[in-house]
Amino acid sequence: MTTATDPRVLQTLDGDPWDIDAYLKIGGYEAWKKCVKELSATDIVNELKKAGLRGRGGAGFPTGIKWEKVLNHRVKEHYFVCNAGEHEPGTFKDRHLLKLAPHQLIEGCLIGAYTVHAKAAFIYVNHEYHEERENLKKALAQAKERGFLGKNAMGSGLDIDLQVFEGHGSYVAGEETAMLESMQGRPAMPRQKPPFYPTDFGLYGKPTLVNNVETLCNIPRIIQKGAAWFMQVGTEKCPGTMMFSLSGAVNRPGVYERPMGITIRELIETCGGGVPGGRKIKAVFPGGPAFSMVTADQLDLTMDFDSLKKAGTGLGSAGMIVVDDATCMVAKTLHFSNFFKGESCGQCPPCRMGTINLAALMTKIEQGEGTQKDLDSLLQLCGFVKGTGYCTLVTGAAVLVQSSMKLFRHEFEEHIRLQRCPYQPVVAGVTAH
Ligand SMILES: Cc1cc2nc3c(=O)[nH]c(=O)nc-3n(C[C@H](O)[C@H](O)[C@H](O)COP(=O)(O)O)c2cc1C
Structure with missing residues (x-):
């Protein structure tokens, strides 16, 4: 309080x-x-x-x-x-x-x-x-x-x-x-x-x-x-409060001012009122789509620049997005890959081409047309473009895909095996999109 x-x-x-x-x-x-x-x-x-x-x-x-x-x-x-x-x-x-x-x-x-x-x-x-x-x-x-x-x-x-x-x-x-x-x-x-x-x-x-x-x-x-x-609140190295933007699978999305160092769990449960429909948390982007996701077993991580960096992700501008277990992670990743593609200013070739190619491979896999080789290509491309460019846009695009493939590779594999999105119902032999 x-x-x-x-x-x-x-x-x-x-x-x-x-x-x-x-x-x-x-x-x-x-x-x-x-x-x-x-x-x-x-x-x-x-x-x-x-x-x-x-x-x-x-x-x-x-x-x-x-x-x-x-x-x-x-x-x-x-x-x-x-x-x-x-x-x-x-x-x-x-x-x-x-x-x-x-x-x-x-x-x-x-x-x-x-x-x-x-x-x-x-x-x-x-x-x-x-x-x-x-x-x-x-x-x-x-x-x-x-x-x-x-x-x-x-x-x-x-x-x-x-x-x-x-x-x-x-x-x-x-x-x-x-x-x-x-x-x-x-x-x-x-x-x-x-x-x-x-x-x-x-x-x-x-x-x-x-x-x-x-x-x-x-x-x-x-x-x-x-x-x-x-300095009364917050952590030693990140004093003060932060305005957390909370969105995605929560009952009460909004902006919440809380001390730096609050846990992910507290933000989702106390501020956001938990996940709608009693569903489970599948993933959380603690600092928006340009930083790695964390999973449901990491909800006690604290929200500040240093702890999240240490955990391999980042606070960014504290735009937390919660993803529930009814969500296809391939589709979610594609959604943000398309955002990065659309927002690349085109100045640096690795970003201009990298974001286009990441989104293209993601689209192919999401639509059930991908192959095992595409998964290798995706990771290889992420390795090529990460850390390049004058700003961090393409690094964010690569981190997103790497994180999704590391944590939810089985979902990518399922899209390839079934040649469709396993989250989409099949109606009379046709995938309903
Ligand atoms: C792609 C990209 C988009 C950014 N967008 C914003 C933004 O909308 N607002 C903002 O304050 N900082 C943004 N930043 C960070 C700024 O470059 C800069 O670090 C910040 O404005 C500095 O202010 P601060 O020291 O008060 O954080 C962005 C950085 C990147 C790489």
Whole structure:
């Protein structure tokens, strides 16, 4: 159970989330005032480092260190971008925060942009999040009207602005360097990292601070209440809470804010209300389709960056997808293989061709037309493409297939033996699809 004093990111508002008065009533913009009036940029960075906050966009990079890199960069023209590109299947927590905490996000962005002395600051929002984007603009206009941003913000002599940028609308465009490319009017294709990390070579080739929505929503709370408060929950190396997107075979899909280190079981049973129809869990994607699955005997694994990595999978942006025992794993894998194929930007040949060929082989097997040799080819192809490309898209596509074949090879074999999907009923000799 969380209580009002728990270190939570998301606070309950009495009123419309985009209405500034509701946010001011719960201490909104106090952290921002504190930053401008009392703290130096180094004080802010030190507090974040002390809190041990790690990025919630997928990689779990320490936020304070990232801010420090941009702040102290030898090149002095800096930019700030909030990444609200969110496009991964099963991840919808940033949308939830945009919907319920737009002012808190704005406050986190202002603190980020201010700390790294950004020349310009942007919030890059998934183009499909139309309502959230419009409400964010309303919230921004209100904050401006009240003098929290704009010229001479809060009478401090500081000029600071935030612009909402409509996203490109692809999964790869959420990868930070692809996002920056698309913001400059170019195709949303990733840059090579290293050397082109945004902290060195970001927007317009200048040092740029890029952070995820949830990461930034944590900032005002940490500044206002302090690192010790934030570290009350979570694990030693992953303090704080996480917004878990829970979907698939659960009775109550949704976004749940819980401490880092909660078990998979607790999330599914306590938050998700278990599996519908009393069915059994067959598999869980703890960090979305780009990381390995776990099986029903691993439900006591804890959800944080380090434990899941140690278990051979990953937390990513914590989009947990639950799969029940009525599901064909070959069909499930094909579904996500097709997603990766459709989302490859085509820049890197191993990704462009690899995702097409993985999906083609998966389709052949799922339709009952596969051979034993296709299974070997699938694994061989995964080995070839894994770890290649400028971003991790093709690695995710390969990990998905490898994980599925490792855990559910018998289902692949059954498709080959029966020449059809064993999960599809056969009606008068014809497979019903
Ligand atoms: C294919 C791909 C898609 C990504 N999509 C997103 C996204 O939608 N939102 C996000 O914050 N990070 C996304 N990331 C991670 C970002 O590149 C980056 O690590 C993150 O925005 C940094 O913010 P953080 O340090 O606050 O986590 C994606 C990465 C990859 C490889």
